[in-house]
Amino acid sequence: MSKPMKKQLSSFPHSFFSKRHIFFLALLLSLVHISSLSAETNKTFSQxxxxxxxxxxxxxxxxxxxxxxxxxxxxxxxxxxxxxxxxxxxxxxxxxxxxxxxxxxxxxxxxxxxxxxxxxxxxxxxxxxxxxxxxxxxxxxxxxxxxxxxxxxxxxxxxxxxxxxxxxxxxxxxxxxxxxxxxxxxxxxxxxxxxxxxYEPTLKLYANLLDLLEEIEEFVEKTSEWKTIPPQETIETLNEEKPSLPLIRSRLAFWGDLKSRHDNASMLYSEEVKEAIITFQHRHGLESDGKIGRQTIQALNVNPQERKNQIIANLERLRHLPHTLENRYLWVNVPNYSLQLFENENELINMKVIVGQEKRPTPIFHNTIRYIVFSPVWNVPYTIAVEDKVPELIQDPSYAEKMNLLVYHAANGKEEIDPTTIEWEKYKDAKEDEFPFRFVQAPGNNNALGHMKFMFPNKHAVYLHDTSSRSLFQKHHRAFSSGCIRLEKPMWLAQYLLNDKKNWGEKKIFESMNKPEETTVYIKKPLPIYINYWTAWKNKEDKMEFREDIYKLDRNISNHLLSTGKH
Structure with a gap:
């Protein structure tokens, strides 16, 4: 009790208060005092x-x-x-x-x-x-x-x-x-x-990536030293011995692709090691031939922390997608060189694609396919004209005729020019505002767009299309285009998109593909398309899969993410 309060109490006659009264009064005053202190403390934050x-x-x-x-x-x-x-x-x-x-x-x-x-x-x-x-x-x-x-x-x-x-x-x-x-x-x-x-994404891939992140963390925690497998000649002959094989065996066992651990010190390229290499190659989107070449060694040298950063980069990209997708959509995965068509979560189409090369990458975005152009005319972009076509014309003056390539004055766009009369050497390094020509490739078998293109108007000026260079689909690495996406089986997609359009069966499509002029057909039900960049996921067997970061997007995203915090 405070001194002033004691003084006030002492001024009353002792007969006024019993000891019991004084005790309860003191208790009451103490509670009031505590209450006022509490109120003052609560006010502190406000103040x-x-x-x-x-x-x-x-x-x-x-x-x-x-x-x-x-x-x-x-x-x-x-x-x-x-x-x-x-x-x-x-x-x-x-x-x-x-x-x-x-x-x-x-x-x-x-x-x-x-x-x-x-x-x-x-x-x-x-x-x-x-x-x-x-x-x-x-x-x-x-x-x-x-x-x-x-x-x-x-x-x-x-x-x-x-x-x-x-x-x-x-x-x-x-x-x-x-x-x-x-x-x-x-x-x-x-x-x-x-x-x-x-607020979290609801896509299945999100949960898939979180599971993968949890699993890779276990590999990070058990990594003490990560030795680099040196570059070497391709190992492909069974039962040959190489000094690098003990480290390769150890690495395959670390990731679970090689089950046996008792002879990891062996320098022998055995059947068991070859099978493990094929499994590893398949999980990393490499040509699964069992040969231990440059790309396989490169993938084997990626450590768990780098894989973790790769998964985190994929999670960042996924958060930029809509959190729910439509009932039907196209799903392109650029680093996997693949296209899938989903309807009610069922995969109806799966095909190979050719995507942009590193210097002309396919942009990552989503849009909606609205129409198809059969027997398309190709208006050659400036970059391709100067960097690709002009060197061909310098090398072979008859190139334009062979490829059905027409040359026009850029100024009026209508006056056709004989390409053999032009000194193309002058224009091999021309800037866009200095290049006075416009290249157009007419419909036909040599047309770079093939017999059809699928249009979703966008600021990147990219689209899906057929191709005259079909042998490239046999390649495992398929980053060859200038940004557009070339389809392995365009006819499948055309039939799907036009199956509800009257008189547009297979015969009509085939006729339109081979006409000397363009035919534009609008789709009754426009189809959403997602052009993605996924380099990590778990497959149906619950195994980790990774793909090469062909555009270095994972690395760039990781650098930006790590600039603000450590994972």
């Missing part, structure tokens, strides 16, 4: 939030103090993650979620891990959940956890990088404002897990 200088000091760098102040002011400065001096249950749950964000292919570093550890961890690094904190520490932690939860939600939902460019981007205040009310409601109702799950 700190309304002091601009203090608010600026405790606000995380990637969000404005004004934004956080608005969020909390609209909720009467309620604390969602903390109590008077410590974390509440919602705060504990949130921290456990964000500190395990690596399981989702994200990084705890991005969600204020350093501050959480600084305020709550013991010297041994263990989180002390009920540690008491000072008012400013509580306020700082409260704001950091709100920011962490908002950023984590956005990253789960649509990734950390910009669409198409895959360069780092900041979470916008608009995104935060849209999420905040739902987040605070979930915190109050103790439904955080359900809240975050609702």
């Amino acid at each position: 700190l939030m309304q002091q601009p200088k203090v608010l600026a000091q405790i606000t995380p760098r990637d969000i404005s103090p004004k934004t956080l102040h608005t969020f909390y002011a609209s909720h009467h400065y309620k604390q969602f993650w903390t109590d008077e001096k410590k974390l509440n249950d919602a705060g504990i749950e949130l921290i456990k979620i964000v500190l395990s964000s690596n399981k989702k292919g994200l990084s705890p570093k991005d969600y204020h891990q350093d501050l959480i550890v600084k305020l709550l961890a013991t010297k041994k690094g263990k989180i002390k959940w009920k540690r008491k904190l000072k008012p400013q520490e509580i306020a700082s932690l409260e704001l950091a956890l709100t920011n962490a939860a908002l950023n984590y939600t956005v990253h789960l939902h649509r990734g950390k990088l910009n669409d198409e460019t895959y360069t780092p981007r900041k979470v916008s205040d608009v995104e935060r404002q849209n999420i905040a009310p739902h987040l605070f409601k979930a915190a109050t109702e103790k439904k955080l897990e359900d809240f975050f799950s609702a």
Whole structure:
């Protein structure tokens, strides 16, 4: 009891209070005093939030103090993650979620891990959940956890990088404002897990990649030393001995492709090793011939951490897709050189494709196929004209005639020119505004687009098409085009798209393919198309599969992701 209160009590006659009265009065006054202290502590957070200088000091760098102040002011400065001096249950749950964000292919570093550890961890690094904190520490932690939860939600939902460019981007205040009310409601109702799950992609591939990430983490943890298998001549003869085979055997056993471990020191290229190599090659999209050549050695040298980064890059790309797909759609996987047609989750078509070479990559995006052009005319793009066609014309003046290639003045576009009268040497390095010609390839068997093209108008000017160079489908690596996608079996796709269009059966399609002029046919039910870049997944046998990062997109995405946090 305070001294003033004692003085006031002593001024009353002793007969006025019994000892019992004095005890209960003292108890009552103490409770009032404790209550007032509690109210003062609760007010502390509110007071700190309304002091601009203090608010600026405790606000995380990637969000404005004004934004956080608005969020909390609209909720009467309620604390969602903390109590008077410590974390509440919602705060504990949130921290456990964000500190395990690596399981989702994200990084705890991005969600204020350093501050959480600084305020709550013991010297041994263990989180002390009920540690008491000072008012400013509580306020700082409260704001950091709100920011962490908002950023984590956005990253789960649509990734950390910009669409198409895959360069780092900041979470916008608009995104935060849209999420905040739902987040605070979930915190109050103790439904955080359900809240975050609702923002995750629902595609089957997402769950597939998360399983793969969990599995690869086991390989990362058991990796101590990773020796590089040196470049060498192709190993292909059974029972020959090579000094590199013990390391190759060990690597195959590490990944589970070689079951026997007792003779991994052997330098013998046995039948068992060949079968393991074929299994490994199949899982990595390589030609499954059992020969240990450059590409196989290159794949064997990729360590588990690199594979983990590759999976994380795939997860980032997946978050940029719509979270639900249509009942029917085309699914192109560029690094796998494949196209699939799905209808009600059933695969109806599966074919090989030829995609863009590294210097002219096929763009990754989604769109809708709206019409087909049979017997197409090819208006040759400037880049292909100067880099591909001009050297051919220099080498062989009759090339244009052989390939049914017409040359026009670019200025009026109508005046045809005899290509043999032009000194093509002058234009082999011409810039676009210096190249005065336009190349057009008429319909026919030599046309680079083959007999049909499937159009989904887009800013990249790419499409699906037939091809006159059909022998390239026999190649295993098929990055040969200038960006467009060449189809192994275009007739299958044409029949599917026109099966509900009257008088457009196989005979009509075949006739239109061989006409001397174009025929454009609009599709009754436009078909969504997703041009993807997947280099990691689990197959139907639950085995890990990887593909070569042909455009170095995985590497670029990993570098950008790792620039803000460590996985």
